[in-house]
Amino acid sequence: MRTARLGTSGDAGSIVIGWLTRIVLVAAVVGVVGYDAVSIGQGRVSTADEADQVAQDAHDTWSDTHSVDKAYTKARDEVAAHGDSIPPGGFSIQPTTGLVTVKVTHTVDTVLVKRFSFSRGWATMTATGQAQDQT
Numbered sequence: 001m002r003t004a005r006l007g008t009s010g011d012a013g014s015i016v017i018g019w020l021t022r023i024v025l026v027a028a029v030v031g032v033v034g035y036d037a038v039s040i041g042q043g044r045v046s047t048a049d050e051a052d053q054v055a056q057d058a059h060d061t062w063s064d065t066h067s068v069d070k071a072y073t074k075a076r077d078e079v080a081a082h083g084d085s086i087p088p089g090g091f092s093i094q095p096t097t098g099l100v101t102v103k104v105t106h107t108v109d110t111v112l113v114k115r116f117s118f119s120r121g122w123a124t125m126t127a128t129g130q131a132q133d134q135t
Contacts, residue, residue: 036110036123043108044125047084051104051129054078058091059100059131068093075102082106087126099132 054075062071072091079086079102090103108123 032111036113039108039110040113040122040125043106043123044127047104047106047125048127048129050079050082050084050106051102051127052131053129054104055100055102055129055131058093058102059098059133062093062100063098063133071100079104097132099130101128101130103128 057078058071058075061074062068065071071093075091076086084104084106087103087105090105092101093099103126105124105126108125110123113119113123
């Protein structure tokens with residue numbers, strides 16, 4: 001013989017499952033958006049650091065050899081080793097001052113941002129680094 005509890009209904013479990021599903025979905029969306037935001041922020045910082053380091057290394061090569069081609073090759077190889085690029089016109093040396101300017105373009109791997117055309121540009125960043133002799 002089966003006894004029934006007073007004041008309970010058969011749909012109480014479905015309410016719990018419904019709320020649990022909503023909480024899991026919200027947590028997943030917040031996690032994905034948070035991951036993309038952190039990835040983009042970290043990408044901006046690392047691109048700026050890389051541009052400065054590449055400019056310094058290219059400047060050191062130029063100071064040693066006074067060859068623009070060797071300095072550019074050094075910068076290009078170093079940037080390519082990180083999977084990045086120097087855009088056209090993104091490298092210059094001013095021979096009179098020794099100022100080396102390098103632009104580095106970096107694309108961050110994201111989960112959501114890269115999937116939409118309107119937001120794809122948010123994952124690509126460009127930073128400029130400069131280096132010259134201490135005076």
